Amino acid sequence: MGDESKAVDGEVNDNNYFSKTAATDAEVTFENQSTPPETRLYKKRWIIVLLFSSYSLCNSYQWIQYGIINNIFMRFYGVDSFTIDWMSMIYMLTYIPLIFPVSWLLDKKGLRVIALVAAALNCTGTWIKVASARPDLFPVTFLGQFMCSVAQVFILGMPSRIASVWFGSEEVSTACSIGVFGNQLGIAIGFLVPPILVPNVEDLDQLAAHIRVMFYITAGVATFLFVLVVIVFQERPELPPTHAQAAARRISPESYSYTASILRLLRNKAFILLVITYGLNVGCFYAVSTLLNRMIIEHYPGEEVNAGRIGLTIVIAGMVGSLICGIWLDRSKTYKQTTLAVYLMSLVGLVIYAFTLNLGHLWVVFITAGALGFFMTGYLPLGFEFAVELTYPESEGTSSGLLNCSAQVFGIIFTICQGKIMDSFNTLAGNLFLCAFLLIGTFITACIKSDLRRQLANQQALAAAALGRSDVQDHSGTSLLPSTHM
Template sequence: MAARDEFRVYGYRWIVLVAYMAIVALNQLLWITFAPVTVEAAKFYGVSDLYIGLLSMSFMIVYIVVSIPASWAIDTWGIRIAVGIGAALTGIFGLMRGLVSDNYTLVMIAQVGIAVGQPFILNAVTTVAARWFPMRERATAVGLGSLAIYLGILGGVALTPWLTIQYGFSEMLWVYGVASIGAAIIFFVFGKERPASPPCPPELEARSLVFDGLKQIMHQKDFILLLVIFFVGLGVFNAVTTWIEDILRPRGFSITQAGAVGGMMIGGGILGAIIFPLLSDYYRKRKPFIVLALMGAAVGLMGVAYGPGFTVVSLGAFLLGFSLLSAGPIGFQYGAEATYPTPEGTSNGLLILMGQISGIIFIFGMDAFK
């Protein structure tokens, strides 16, 4: 009985997860802000579409530089401090965008500041799950943490065109800035490092040092394959969400229809991020669900790229989102399990890093072939 009392599960874990999800969602909303209004933003600032794309691409470029230091901070200082750094940067620079909304250069500087905070936040999802949740709930917790990414993107895709049309471009950035400060405050108030006693036996929490973990990862064949999967899958997602309006405009789609297609993709991702991780935890399997998701994503991508009309493209986008985005949280948790005892922040950060690198390549490639 004494051994069992050494670890327990606290209801407060859900409050911590929700506080974490709030700052994740706002950070991603700030990333995607300009994608659904590319043409309008280009006119507002008097620049080309590529310069507007760079506002989103800055997140991917900065991630490549900051990812490993951020993972080190998460694994060394813990989620309270590391995610707190990301939350502070998101809140401060999110508000700055509203203050300098009519100046492209200053908005880009603010965007880079938010981008620096991104890996401190996103790389912590498996660490939050490991600190607060028992093993049987971890894929679900990671799935909900990843769900916040998709909710933030969906909010940006759906709200940005509406706010811009109703209130104006500067006012839209002001609204997002105030929301960012609110999300940062929520995390600082409710985000805690760990419960009074661990949710699992100590051996399931023990991890190696960060740089020792990096060496171990290079010898894990399953993880190397997972890196390749994230390189392609996350890269495609980053590129499609960045250029969604430019992809559909030449085929006769309006800005409203482009936003709806983007919303269908994220909506499918939200549903997939709920269903697949739950099934993965229930059956205690990771690989079959990743393979199934990739097959569905390939079919969905074909629908988006070659669909003859709005309905087919929307259905393809839904399937692409459902399949591709549901694979993310399962992949994160599988990566953490496959590379044990490598720290969760390190494995998680490397997976996202692959998607940022490929996202830059795909975005530039898609712009070149426009």
């Protein structure tokens, strides 16, 4: 069985890992059974992931709705460009201190509670912003954005958990991609819609009316989605979708230690390297997205609408990349190879984008930005799924939380630094600054050991079922099935 698992995407460190985790406080022993645990896939799983994607879309749309018309909001509220940049960076800053308590809540309270809190916070934030469409109420609009940023903390860790709890082993990567898809589509709409709804008019009263319309539309959608979550969203299916999930359900909540889980993750060298590389890649994407309006306006004055369309192109191309990568992972299981290839192409895409931005041809920018988005945004679900493989049977919410925390930290650093470099030099220097870190991330990704623990667990469970048993033991008698909360 060990040789078979090693044939999938490189090397799998099997007995060593599961022997160690079996010794944890969360150890679970499985009694011999004549039949394996019953599993089933429910059609409702697609409703659950699509509903999640929808309220994730509504939240991520608001992340960039200020930044993409940076110059308009600067004039309306009478603040500088760096202050408007913080309307995007507050999403990143809020995430860092809150991710650990929220991950703990996800493990203790489950998917439904987290979904309800996320939708409620997002809805509250949108209605606060409705009341802020006056030039003297910038603190109010910032409060509304802050509420939405807190909601985001409850959202970003859920795609991989929903995929594991609701979907089969052959579709978890696709399901995770769909979960991330909603976030990406929201960003795409955030690039496209604000420049259309809020034109750059001189009269402040007229501008306030346009802004108010945009805020009302967002609040209406957020309220509708909150009601749907209350009515429809379900914690988990009655029967588990996979043998790995069935094993996870046998673990009592009292046996799971969130602190111990964090410590195990921090000792996982392959995962720590992935945390760094994920943060570098996604941090670069955050910086490019936040500063896109400034970059385009510098070379193409008056092109606010096209700046939004270029942002849309980046994200739509990334959505296509995400889905393709998710389907490819489910079929090939080549997690490290695919992640490394996409990472390298993200670097190549950013280099080409950096050197073609100032050519004076917007159609060239559309093409290069689309190529950049296909790989850079398409990388997001790859990082989540690779992390789950490297860290199984640890909680998906915890591992994805650490990934996103790294992304937020690097996102803030890169956005501030690139903005300062652009102010002092030019956009080319700012983009080359990001390229240097993507190059570092590519080398680190190549050093990550491909240790596919979730794949091994499913293979061993299938082998156990074929033998008419629910426990698979190594030569020492140690259970090789998962021993901690999933």
